Amino acid sequence: MIEIKNVYYSYEGVNALNNINLHIEKGEAIALMGPNGSGKSTLLKLINGIVSANHGVYKFDNEVITHKKLQDTKFAKLLHQKMGFIFQNSDTQLFCSNVYDEIAFGPRQMGMNEIDTDKRVNDCLDLLDLQEFSYRAPYHLSGGEKRKVAIACVLSLNPEVLVLDEPMNGLDPRTQRWLVEFLVNLNKAGKTLITSTHNLELVQEISRRAILFDERHMIVADMPTGKLLEDIDLLIKVNLVDKYYHMHEGKDHRHFHDHNF
Ligand SMILES: Nc1ncnc2c1ncn2[C@@H]1O[C@H](COP(=O)(O)OP(=O)(O)O)[C@@H](O)[C@H]1O
Numbered sequence: 568m569i570e571i572k573n574v575y576y577s578y579e580g581v582n583a584l585n586n587i588n589l590h591i592e593k594g595e596a597i598a599l600m601g602p603n604g605s606g607k608s609t610l611l612k613l614i615n616g617i618v619s620a621n622h623g624v625y626k627f628d629n630e631v632i633t634h635k636k637l638q639d640t641k642f643a644k645l646l647h648q649k650m651g652f653i654f655q656n657s658d659t660q661l662f663c664s665n666v667y668d669e670i671a672f673g674p675r676q677m678g679m680n681e682i683d684t685d686k687r688v689n690d691c692l693d694l695l696d697l698q699e700f701s702y703r704a705p706y707h708l709s710g711g712e713k714r715k716v717a718i719a720c721v722l723s724l725n726p727e728v729l730v731l732d733e734p735m736n737g738l739d740p741r742t743q744r745w746l747v748e749f750l751v752n753l754n755k756a757g758k759t760l761i762t763s764t765h766n767l768e769l770v771q772e773i774s775r776r777a778i779l780f781d782e783r784h785m786i787v788a789d790m791p792t793g794k795l796l797e798d799i800d801l802l803i804k805v806n807l808v809d810k811y812y813h814m815h816e817g818k819d820h821r822h823f824h825d826h827n828f
């Protein structure tokens with residue numbers, strides 16, 4: 568479904584992706600891991616068509632995605648209907664005056680009539696337990712509620728793929744637990760999940776396969792998530808686990824670095 572070959576990307580001279588090669592099949596649950604600044608968000612943006620490769624090829628559903636094609640609004644809309652992106656900061660994603668209009672925005676953009684849009688919006692409000700927030704201003708909601716609204720907005724288009732950038736960030740433990748279960752169920756229902764996360768405790772629940780970046784913006788491991796978590800030496804090497812803690816506290820997951828800022 569997703570094919571990335573020899574992809575490089577730089578932000579005006581700042582290197583962010585170095586020779587990335589990656590295949591993702593429909594229905595997979597995959598996690599991007601790696602230290603800060605290693606390129607996780609950039610790869611998610613590339614997959615979502617927000618940035619395009621300087622070199623190399625990105626294919627979605629066997630079609631090469633190019634900068635030129637993405638400038639065609641119709642093409643970009645179709646891509647975003649198939650693939651939803653949950654931004655790291657929900658505020659950047661929410662701009663309507665109430666939750667209902669926020670969720671209705673995507674379907675309306677796709678030209679859906681108001682009767683069908685209303686049904687979609689209500690399905691999403693139910694699914695995320697947001698009915699009581701329908702006419703509230705997204706701006707004034709809590710972080711967890713905003714994250715739910717952002718997810719509802721993306722699900723209102725019924726995408727095949729969900730791309731989530733650090734979705735656990737800023738959520739309290741109970742909301743994190745809720746989100747983990749919600750994502751697991753979406754994956755069971757057939758949605759492909761691509762998540763970036765620093766959360767070494769929850770990553771195993773939301774992914775079966777992990778991609779590890781290092782500080783050179785390269786992929787240094789692509790393996791089952793459980794196996795990666797056992798490879799402490801590798802995690803120390805890429806700076807995801809603190810060597811000092813590991814030496815003194817043992818392999819207890821509670822002593823993994825809390826990069827959850
Ligand atoms: N908008 C931007 N402009 C310039 N450099 C950026 C921008 N966004 C990210 N970078 C740089 O690109 C590299 C990869 O960043 P990013 O993909 O955000 O990493 P991660 O999500 O793994 O923390 C970093 O060196 C970062 O500083």
Ligand SMILES: [Mg+2]
Pocket residue numbers: 607608609732763
């Ligand atoms: Mg990031």
